[in-house]
Amino acid sequence: MILVTGGTGFVGSAVLARLAEDGVIPVRAAVRSAGSHIPPGIDKIVVGALAQNTDWRAALTGVSALVHCAARVHVMDDSAANPLEEFRRVNVQGTLALAEQAAAAGVRRFVFISSIKVNGEMTAKNKPFTADDAPAPVDAYGVSKMEAEQGLRDLESQSGMQVVIVRPPLVYGKGVKANFAAMMQWLARGIPLPLGAIHNRRSLVALDNLVDLIVTCVRHPQAAGQTFLVSDGQDPSTTELLQRMGRAMGRPARLIPVPAACLTFGASLLGKRAVAQRLCGSLQVDIDKTRRLLDWTPPLTLDQGLQKAAKGTVRETCV
Structure with missing residues (x-):
């Protein structure tokens, strides 16, 4: 069983649709409310908000792999009085509480959808970020994702649960906002x-390309313990x-x-x-590590991704 959090979001809903289409392994979606819409044929379980005290036991029953898409997302004009604390409450405390319960429940692999903002905000032209660069987040959202990554790596070393981290840049596709x-x-x-x-030069990733890498990270043995950057391969x-x-x-x-x-x-x-x-x-992001370790190539070109987004x-x- 694969559990996907954030199943009604832009990325999470696309992951669910792809897994349902593949039909290889049973899939479960953890959602905030009973009225949340998910693709047919997928088990739905209501867990409420992503928080430190959320009880994930029922959702984790029988789960071997977890794709964690749920998060408090970055916004340009955050109205929170203390944005960093709000991001930490959901993206750090909520994520690590889920991961601890997942490890205790025997989940084998935890795929965490992070952000290129962990690396930083800008690169010098033709000097891309790599997956192994030292983190240098600038804003509160990037800091929260970095702290979640660090907590997950600590838990991985203590529990043996395999953690895979994916850091996408701007994600676009049909329904993008x-x-x-x-x-x-x-x-x-x-x-x-x-x-x-x-x-300038800007890396971005089509939604279908990101989803394809996420599914690859669920299944590929070489993904365990790794951090990957992802893009369309064109800047x-x-x-x-x-x-x-x-x-x-x-x-x-x-x-x-x-x-x-x-x-x-x-x-x-x-x-x-x-x-x-x-x-x-x-x-810019360098995806050579992703290509090499996973034998992965973006299925869509930039132009194909834009055509799908334009529909x-x-x-x-x-x-």
Whole structure:
């Protein structure tokens, strides 16, 4: 039996759908409420919120592998009075309580979906992060994911439960939200964007590619005890990404060539420096370790991933 937490989320629901499609091993979804929708044929069990005092015993019965997608996710404008403590309460304390109960229940493998934010926020161009770099998180979300990883490694050494950590960068796919969805909507509406002269490099990962690696990590013997980075294996600039998005949507990308330095300066004046850094700065990941140890290749190219993400976007924007 495979248990998936966060089964109604963007990544967790896709993991459930893939496992149901494979149909090899029975699958169970741990959800917050009885009304949560999951794919047919999957056992559903209500556990409530991810917290330090959550009782996972019923959900863990008969489970050999666990994919932990549930988390308090990163948001651009966090309204919490103390964001780090809120992230720690869910992502660290809740995760480690689950892992301790999983180890006690005899779960063999624990796959933890972490974040590239554990490595940091930016890279020098053509100097990507690697899975074995020293962690250097900047924001509260990244710190909480790093602390959860450290706690899981400690538990692994004490219990013998195999821990596999996956750190994705930006994940996109059909149903994606936040800034990626906003960019697709701007393109669909033909809005000119001042992003035609950005020469950075950004790694990202199609949802299907991330799910394929997660499923591989559940099953592959060489995954045990490892940390993996994941991407599509292509690192487009922001300008190139928007151009490819436009082609995937059948809409021309109307890009104005404004220098990155001017964009960053203007955004700083408007209090949006962090947004400009994400659009203009580089964040690359090296997936050579993932390819080598797991004999893994991203099933979808960047263009194929963008085409899947684009389905429905133009229609929904025009309705």
